[in-house]
Amino acid sequence: MPKLELHKLLPIFDPKTTDVTIFLDLFERQLTFLKVPIQQWVVYLVGLLPTEVSNLITKESFADAQDYYKVKQILLKRFKLSAEKFRQMFSRHTKDPVKTWRDFYFDLQTYFDGWLKESKVTTLEELKDLIVADQIKKKTPQDYKDHFLDQWCNWNNPLQLVDKLDSYEEVKNMRNKNNKNFSRKQKEMNSSPWRSNYTQNPKLSYEHSLSGFPSQSRRETGIPSNSRRNPISKDRIPEKKIVDTKEDRTPVSCYGCGAPGIIRSRCHTCNPVRQKMMPCHQV
16 A cells, blocks of 8 residues: 555545535545545544544444445534535634635635535525525524524525514514503503502502402401492592581571470470479479
8 A cells, every 4th residue: 555645635534514415425536536545534534533433433333334335424413514604714714824815716706616515506596595594694683593493494486485584573573562562551551540559548449449450458448348349430429527526516496386496296385285284393
């Protein structure tokens, strides 16, 4: 087996920044150009893989570990990058100070090709849709992206994308409007004068307990049990004033002759029989 220093021709595979498909394609081209037998490709490949990646190959059977195409399928299944990952690498890639601008160009070209391949873009019209949809996604608020998280990366058609965004925005605005109206009405109820009077006045609070306001017992409020309400206007009828003094009492008089200070049953003028029955000293 010829001794080849492939690490001078190919960089060590980095699963975080390098697409395994592109890496294996470059690897196969180099070994084909150097006319290395395919039975020896696994040996050279292991020398370009990090230790944690090489351990995946050692877990396979001896026969499978010697078969390059089976090893290739293992790496593709484990480290193949998605279209979204290629898009991020293409958008965020910066020039390495130790590399040339030509190297920077090849890196961008590699990421862009991988993005198109994984997005299954084959025509110019599909490419235009992909670029326009990407610009729309960049301007979309984060909460919109979170709502469509499971399908966000698959929407590369701008018309389909904007229809989804418009529908979500319409529902969101309607919900926000309802919440705003509810909060405003709740605030008005809490700050209205009539509610303040009913909640602060124990008597009114009791009388309107059926309206949802806090109520108190009659003993706590001091409301007498004979308090009445006008059934038509629902306004409280003022209670009669309790007479406690003699000055406030109505004068007593006979309703027959009008004699003051006596009732008719005891009146001598209107009741002569009672006058005869009275003792002599009273006459």
